[in-house]
Amino acid sequence: MSTSGARMTDNDTSQITERKRGSGVKLVYDLLRDEILDLKLAPGSAIDEVQLAARFGMSRTPIREALVRLVGEGLIETLPNRSTMVSNIDFLGMPAYFDALVLMYRVTTRLAAQHHTVNDLIIIRERQAEFSAAVAGQDALEMISTNADFHSAIAAAGRNAYYASFFDRLLGEGRRMLRLYYQSYDDRLPPRYVDEHEEIIAAVEARDVAAADQLGKAHGEQIVEQIGRLLTRNDRLDIDL
Amino acid sequence: MSTSGARMTDNDTSQITERKRGSGVKLVYDLLRDEILDLKLAPGSAIDEVQLAARFGMSRTPIREALVRLVGEGLIETLPNRSTMVSNIDFLGMPAYFDALVLMYRVTTRLAAQHHTVNDLIIIRERQAEFSAAVAGQDALEMISTNADFHSAIAAAGRNAYYASFFDRLLGEGRRMLRLYYQSYDDRLPPRYVDEHEEIIAAVEARDVAAADQLGKAHGEQIVEQIGRLLTRNDRLDIDL
DNA sequence: TGTATTTTTCTTGTCGACAAAGAATATGGA
DNA sequence: TCCATATTCTTTGTCGACAAGAAAAATACA
Structure with a gap:
């Protein structure tokens, strides 16, 4: 108890x-x-x-x-x-996680650029609006989950159910890590995610596969980098010099 | 097994x-x-x-x-x-399935080349031996499942649990399609899978990432091509001119 | 006092039974 | 005969109860 x-x-x-x-x-x-x-x-x-x-x-x-x-x-x-x-968060498995996450960012964004329909774009923009509102309102939990929803919508537009379900699972696990991240940063808002999302939407709409791939990769790696910074910083705190 | x-x-x-x-x-x-x-x-x-x-x-x-x-x-x-x-086999979703399967063939083989240990190789060779035996014995069911086990072992050697579990799921679904394939071909043995597996093992052992990637891609695409042939052939039969 | 053993407790795994939701079937009226 | 309604039938969803395992607590013994 x-x-x-x-x-x-x-x-x-x-x-x-x-x-x-x-x-x-x-x-x-x-x-x-x-x-x-x-x-x-x-x-x-x-x-x-x-x-x-x-x-x-x-x-x-x-x-x-x-x-x-x-x-x-x-x-x-x-x-x-x-x-x-x-389940515990598997910190040792984080490199593997990020590897998979970035790959899925790339693949799903790329496929969305290829296969999206007008209706997909409407849904994606809705998700982006929700994410934007959450950022404006500084609601960390909402930010995290709407961010996942945004990328999930992108994946859905890619028309590959296998990637989509795998990506959803990764994003779910990611919600826990991101929550950890924002928790320690006192729920401050993320730097440029909203703008990056807009760029992604533009590339998808333009059906620019190369750009979508590149943006997906950059977006993913940026998150990885930030979480990496968090972890090293936490290490210092734990050691308590 | x-x-x-x-x-x-x-x-x-x-x-x-x-x-x-x-x-x-x-x-x-x-x-x-x-x-x-x-x-x-x-x-x-x-x-x-x-x-x-x-x-x-x-x-x-x-x-x-x-x-x-x-x-x-x-x-x-x-x-x-x-x-x-x-569940029914989703034939409409097969392009998406093959896309994901080939990507996972590539990624897991590539990672295996990078991260495998000597022990991994032993296990991989065991699986290959089982597959080889199944081919020799013309046991279609055993062939299919040992083939999946072989690639699963490769994925395990890649040390990425996320890819591995996703790949396992794809391979499972693939067992049903392959079963369909061999069923219609009267359980004849597959052309050059055993040799291709050997090449993959060699590339992994040599830690040749590029070759592993290339072989994984070729291996996957070869399977895709064969299943594609099956489907077009079946279509002809169904139309029954 | 410290350790081995029994007893208790607490949680999960399994069971048989019953109720709800549809589908299949029967019934009644034109 | 055909359609609308009522009834039965089948399969699932939920319940309360009990037994098995394992940890925690209590007891016995040196």
């Missing part, structure tokens, strides 16, 4: 009304996923099925199903017969 | 021996996955939880959990409140 310290009285989930059959798992899954990705549930913290069941006012069965799904996405880990916990 | 150990030689009639707690889901998951990927369960065919429960001699709960996992991998689809069925 010492760990997790999950406050359950503050959130709005306590009002249990008649739920539609089959909607429970999605509810639990979505909420838990968001809480994990927003670091409201700390990596490594324990997850108790009966506690969740009580919190959501349902039996353990649908809770369990949601957890199985999250395990499938790597957001949760289970020790057989023993414990269930939020 | 597919299913090792206890394979039910008799259909359905499972003498239920005392099962270890928690082993049930994995059993069901592994077996169902293999049956789906080997096309023993036809795409689009219905899946009945009760029937499976009876077949495996266990309650619906663990069955359900295995199904949820398979849904997560896209191998099974569920219509809410109604039916569960094996």
Whole structure:
């Protein structure tokens, strides 16, 4: 009970009304996923099925199903017969992560330049507007998730479901790292992401594949570089000279 | 290598021996996955939880959990409140699939050339030996799954878990298409895959990144080309002039 | 006092049963 | 005969309960 310290009285989930059959798992899954990705549930913290069941006012069965799904996405880990916990962020695997992330930035932006339709552009611009608003409002959590949504929309315009789903998974994992990043920087806004997004949109609209590729690469590498700076800075703080 | 150990030689009639707690889901998951990927369960065919429960001699709960996992991998689809069925092979999405597959062939082979250890090579050679044996024995199913295992081992040597898991998923989906391919060709053996694998191993061992990239690309494109031939040929048959 | 062993506790894994949601089938009226 | 409505049937979604494993706590023993 010492760990997790999950406050359950503050959130709005306590009002249990008649739920539609089959909607429970999605509810639990979505909420838990968001809480994990927003670091409201700390990596490594324990997850108790009966506690969740009580919190959501349902039996353990649908809770369990949601957890199985999250395990499938790597957001949760289970020790057989023993414990269930939020997956830790794999710092050692970060180079590999960034490698994959940058590649997917490139590939999806490139494909979007090739295959987008007018409707795709409308959706992409909507996402960009949401991201822009979040930046203006200095809402870090919203910034992070709308940023992911923006790139997810780009990927969708690329018309490759395999890349899109893989990219979504990477972006999800990235939300946790970015959250860590902004947390330590006191929720200050990111330097030039909004402008870079605009450039990407322009390249996609112009169907300029080379430019889209290049911008995707630069955008990705810029994020990588910033996170890298964070980590080295944190190292210094930890060593505490 | 597919299913090792206890394979039910008799259909359905499972003498239920005392099962270890928690082993049930994995059993069901592994077996169902293999049956789906080997096309023993036809795409689009219905899946009945009760029937499976009876077949495996266990309650619906663990069955359900295995199904949820398979849904997560896209191998099974569920219509809410109604039916569960094996996912259809998405022929329209095949260009996208091949695009992703070739890219992953390239990336994983390239990374393997960079990061492999001596131990990786041993494992890779084991997989290649198994594949070679399957080809020699003209066992199509074994050929397909050992081929996937070979490339999975290459990916593992690349030390990028994100690429590896994505690649594994693609290879899984590919097993179904390949199975379709060999089925229609009467289980004849593939032309030069064994040799190409040897070339890949040599390039990886020599840490020749450029060659590894090139070979991965060629290997992937060769498969794509063959499947393409199959499809056009099938189209002709379907039209039946 | 320190360690080995038993007991308790706590969480997960599995079960059988029941209710809801559609689909399939039967019934009734024109 | 044909269509609209009611009824049954099948399959899934959810529940509460219980047993198994493993850690924590309690006990026994030197």
